[in-house]
Amino acid sequence: MDPKQIIEMISSNRKYIRLRSNIAVQNLAMLHKSFDGVEDEECQLALMLNDSFAVAIFGGDYAGAIEISLAALENFHESNLHYLMAEHESLLGRCYTYITQYATAREHLLRAEALAFHRMPDTDEARGLRADILHNLAMNNHHADTGDDLTVAYLERALGILEGTDFSNRKGICLMGIGNVRMTQGRQEEALSYQMRAMELFEDAETFTNLSTVYSNIGTCYTHLGQFESAEVYIMRGLDMRTRMGSYWEIANSYYSLASLYVKKGETDIAYENLLISRDYAMVSQARGIQRMILEELESMAISRGDLTAAEEHRSQLMEVGAIAA
Numbered sequence: 001m002d003p004k005q006i007i008e009m010i011s012s013n014r015k016y017i018r019l020r021s022n023i024a025v026q027n028l029a030m031l032h033k034s035f036d037g038v039e040d041e042e043c044q045l046a047l048m049l050n051d052s053f054a055v056a057i058f059g060g061d062y063a064g065a066i067e068i069s070l071a072a073l074e075n076f077h078e079s080n081l082h083y084l085m086a087e088h089e090s091l092l093g094r095c096y097t098y099i100t101q102y103a104t105a106r107e108h109l110l111r112a113e114a115l116a117f118h119r120m121p122d123t124d125e126a127r128g129l130r131a132d133i134l135h136n137l138a139m140n141n142h143h144a145d146t147g148d149d150l151t152v153a154y155l156e157r158a159l160g161i162l163e164g165t166d167f168s169n170r171k172g173i174c175l176m177g178i179g180n181v182r183m184t185q186g187r188q189e190e191a192l193s194y195q196m197r198a199m200e201l202f203e204d205a206e207t208f209t210n211l212s213t214v215y216s217n218i219g220t221c222y223t224h225l226g227q228f229e230s231a232e233v234y235i236m237r238g239l240d241m242r243t244r245m246g247s248y249w250e251i252a253n254s255y256y257s258l259a260s261l262y263v264k265k266g267e268t269d270i271a272y273e274n275l276l277i278s279r280d281y282a283m284v285s286q287a288r289g290i291q292r293m294i295l296e297e298l299e300s301m302a303i304s305r306g307d308l309t310a311a312e313e314h315r316s317q318l319m320e321v322g323a324i325a326a
Helices: 003-018 022-035 041-059 062-075 082-098 102-118 124-144 148-162 168-184 188-205 208-224 228-245 248-264 268-283 288-304 308-325
Strands: none
Touching: 003 022, 003 041, 022 041, 041 062, 041 082, 062 082, 082 102, 082 124, 102 124, 124 148, 124 168, 148 168, 168 188, 168 208, 188 208, 208 228, 208 248, 228 248, 248 268, 248 288, 268 288, 288 308
């Protein structure tokens, strides 16, 4: 088979991996069986990219994805396949962000940015990748807590690049990101507006992973606004979707949102129970940021409940997570 046809098949498979289609994993195995022996640089680099996305998205194995993409960059360090190299760099940045190695993440994302903006022709494919990289830079900046203005600037740049394109999903992700910043700033009405706009785009694109995330975000906005009935509807809608197709850290996030809702309602016992469930899901993931957030909240709640034994247990787990991240 012509290498160009193989690349088209691999690229198609990658789109379904990113949409979390279960059939994509089976197809990836078939691609390996059929084309592992093909001595074509682009085919090999593209297959490794699919492998990296698959282990990150379906297994939440960010360390595994990092290992694959670092090997790809090492094996093909002289490659002029700038799109695939930038994709690997961007994915590395995203994975390092999830495990809270923010400085390392930024190094990879800046390399991805240099490749995508200065070494690639101005095609729709390049615009989509540029927007993804800017979003990943924004996410890293937001979690590293190095300034809301820069986070929003990255996302607004991405939206500008996407203007006039059909990339509804990417637009929605950027709008959701700005909404998250506004939420942390306490600007809940504005945050809710961004989340609602994102939800409309996700519903049109039928991207269920992002829909579950935006439902959870909308629920959190309603929680802060004191509209508890609406909050629970959206949080539970997101939790239902995540239970069926989400990763462990995403399910943990939904239970954390539920716990926050019950805290606001003054139902602290139910809040604590949901936070324990959230912890259990988080601890089998590699998302160190959410692990620390949950354990800090559990320690605080245990102290307020007078359960010093539980508080010490949560503190011990927190120190262990910190040691792993270091």
